[in-house]
Amino acid sequence: MLRFLLRRTGSLIVVLLVLSAVVFLLQQVSPGDPARAALGANASRAAVAAERHRLGLDDPLAVQFLRFLGHAVRGDFGTSYRTHRPVATDLASAFPATLELVLAAFVVALLLAALFAASSALSWPFAGIGRGVLLVVATAPPFLLALVGIVVFYARLDWLPGSGRGEGGPGSELAHLVLPATVLAIAPALAIGRILRAGLEATLAADHVRTARSKGLGQAAVLGRHVVRNAIGPSLAMSGLQLGFLFAGTVVVEQVFSWPGMGNYLASSIPTSDYPAIAAVTLVLGAVYVVVNTLADVLQTAADPRLA
Amino acid sequence: MSTVVLPRRAALATLPGRRRTGRRTAWTLVALLAALTLLAVVARLLAPDDPIQPVAAPQLPLGSPEHLLGTDAIGRDVLSRTLFGLQTSWFSALAVVAVGLLVGGAVGVAAGVGGGWVDALLMRVTDLFLALPSTLVAIALVAALGPGLRNTLLGMSIVWWPYYARLVRAEVRSVVARPHVEAARLAGVGRVRLVLRHVLPGVVPTAVVTASLDIGNVVLLLAGLSFLGLGQPAPAAELGADTAANTQLLLSAWWVPVVPGVAVLLLSLVANLAGDGIRTLLGTRR
């Protein structure tokens, strides 16, 4: 197990390095020029060249990459072209909002996935309609769901707020979370639910479950002790994957709901070609994604004695 | 040995009715996919108006006699813009999936058949790509290359192939491990023929099914990129961008942003259903 952890950590570091290399290279090919951005559009050629030299932009690529890495590790992502503040400062204020939204969405996704899988594998009556709705809704683009959600629950019914992050008490905060978290959760819920259903169905039909039933165990004991643990492995991995996807999914959803998180920050940076901001968000959310997947992988291994 | 042995075809003819209707439904779904593709092909001819120019008063409601789906903030025909956008979305998604399938498939077959260090090298690279968050990398990539349809497709294709490489490689390995390949090798079948006749036909169904189920995902992702301003620049008609550009009309003329979104839903829904149909027809698991 220790060896497995070491190997997994090793590959985690490699992937993070590759991620930062990709982001760095993209920054190189992006049309924006940090020197010109810092000096303004009217600066002279000579002044721009001097600024480039000061920023080290004429150093060899490898040197620049190492410097980029060093800065990134210390949380220095440069200055945003758009807000003219350090990107790190902007991210620090946006990250908690994103984390809150993603965790809420993850909980919703897991609940929906469990409902979807259990209702199908255990043939609950009348659950088929719910599953059908989820199947169709999950094929809709998130921005459509968000807009329809706003029209229905805010404009028509006025049950829930349509934008922003709540202020003034947990009640308001929760109310603001409901729509964006649900919209964000739909697609991952179906993805996890399908895997979980397949796992449950395969395990329910497995020989060892028949053995458990032949012992005269009750349904709860059979499910709890013999089915769930054997069925859950692949869906753990899928949950990790989807938790990662949730961070990426925030870009569109946060923008529609004006949620003051990193996705919204990234979405606002795109039209202004604010590449330092785009690079930083990609790097941070990408790193979170990679780490979450590694954790899910470790968890899955721990759950199955055959893999450890 | 004089035992009379009857071919079992006769038994096949009496297969269950239920399964046959399953196949009929599947064919219907595939026909739906073909119809949608046809619609995308002739979208330009069906569009009643120029999608770029204002043709009527702004914000005409749904069901207006000349403009069935109304007009947008500056009086452009929503139906025409949606039809044009639908064409772009559909063929973009098909292109990305086709490139992914071809590039990923080639890498996967090379790794699966080659084995040894070829396999190790190709799969290391593939796994690195897979470990990165494809959506974010696509956003960063397109943002860096600059928006535009060509760059969007390029960016999407770059992040999309590794998935197919993994899948095809795994399928190739599992087919190669089946006894019939060994039996064919022993029967004196050459290497090239072995791959073409005894391995690939076993891989194609799974790859095709996965690809067809994947079209819907790509439609959604492309629409998301477009929504973020990473598709064709305005004023081109694009489904995601049209929704994004008109969100401020949500409370006054909701159909203007919603109609293009529903078009995306339609595309991805049909793609998913047809993917299920193709899976039934080709009889693969998963």
Added chain:
Amino acid sequence: MNAPTASVRDLHVSLERNGIRSDVLRGIDLDVARGEIVGLVGESGSGKSMLALSLLGLLPENARPHVTGQARVLDTDMVNDPEPARRAARRAALGAVFQDPMTSLNPTMRVGRQITEAGQDRDGAVRLLGAMGVPDPELRFRVYPHELSGGLRQRVMAAIAIAGRPALVVADEPTTALDVTVQAQLLALLRELRDDLGCSVLLITHDLGVAAQIADRIAVLYAGRLAEVGPAAEVLGSPAHPYTAGLLRSRLSLTLDRSRRLPTLPLDTLTADERSHGCAYRARCPLTVDRCATDTPGVEESRPAPGHGAACWFGSETVRSATAAVTPTPAAAPRTAPATAEPAVVLDDVVVSYTTGHGRRRRTVEAVRGISLDVAAGEALAIVGESGSGKSTVLRVVAGLVPVTAGRVSVAAGGAQMVFQDAGSSLTPWLTVGETLRERLAPLRLGRAETTRRVEEALEGTGLPAAVARLRPADLSGGQRQRVALARATVVRPAVLLCDEPTSALDASLAATTLNLIRQMREELAMTVLFVTHDLAVARLMGDRIAVVERGRVVEVGDAEAVIGAPREPYTQALVASVPEIEVVR
């Protein structure tokens, strides 16, 4: 008389598979008395496992079972009573041992917990493991199933089955997945259970020999109905149903006349619909009369002895004389290979090892550790061993499918062709039979007409109509696929024919047909044959000589009769002793 532990009355079960509903049990009456071992024998598809699952109340829900009749265990009707009552009966009165020990234990739960869950405290469970012959029970109590061998897992299964002190143990093919030596031990264990605990056992098996070893009574199931039931000695000694008689006759044993063709049962040609009325065996039966197609005989129809009944219109004397009258035609006289002939296959101190796993789990496995064998041209050598002995690897080395790590292999000009264990999966599913056969002929560049003629010839040689060339493997039955595989191997005559357990997946009568065919083709094409099997009876039949392989080495090699009649090595002696034989005084 005591009430029976289990009593099945007029049980009908139908299941739905792929949308087709079919009757799997069609009116079964069977009792298991207290402390009795009943052997339930039938071929695949006879419904024997469904009878077991009915008694356990565990018929597969997703197959939407329709059930009429009763299957009582003590006071509970396991097919009609509400689920809580059936669950209570499973807990208090029933234990089960299933076929595959690899999949029947929960992989993520420690072995001990799986036993205590069935109703024992910790100490009791450890004692039970010890009593089942599991060495180091304290240690084994804490391991996961994947850390145990197949034989030990099946002992754990047995421990689970009796942990709740059941009145009835249902054992569904408990020995099929095990090596013969382990098989014998497990059967002995089942009998001890009965002797020590006084529980009843329903032993389900496809092998009359297995049932013969421990059963007090034997019930023979055919197509969902009982064909015959009675005391074991009666059923085996004077079978009163033509099916039982046929099974006994086509059973491979160590005393069979090697010079003759194996007696085989005719193939069943009835459709599911035709089987639903009249006697389901009528298409294969030598005694069939018109009445057999219309009226269905009950198991009370023929009563050769008290407690012995058979579902046949004819008396046991008629059955016996009719089935004995079919004398198998003698096979061509066995040729002894000319002693001077060049050997067709030479293995010289062959070693095969390969590595598995990575990192710390990386280990080298020596599948073959120095085997030397000479096989003369025209000779047949049977290689016998248990799973993991390396016997199949030897064959694959000769085929050139596995490189040798050390040593030398040579095969006579003409090369070697192989018939694989699972014929179905050795045929490329999307190619037609004709395409598969033509591939072997391609290098000869024969031209279209000649190629087609050779393909048809090869198919006819294996008893298949030429029309089969246009079909794909999925359109064929298991036996037909086996024939196609044989046709592919011989369409161009190889010097050496390699057979890797070609019959182990087939029902007894089909296996006999295939063995006959291989022997016949060997004669016609004058091939050298290497035949790998785990079954000594098959080895004796197919090999002029037998080589016994254990853990990658040849422990004994010699003339077939000599090896079996007077085995020198203890391992060979153990193998011979554990072959289930039916010894009945006639």
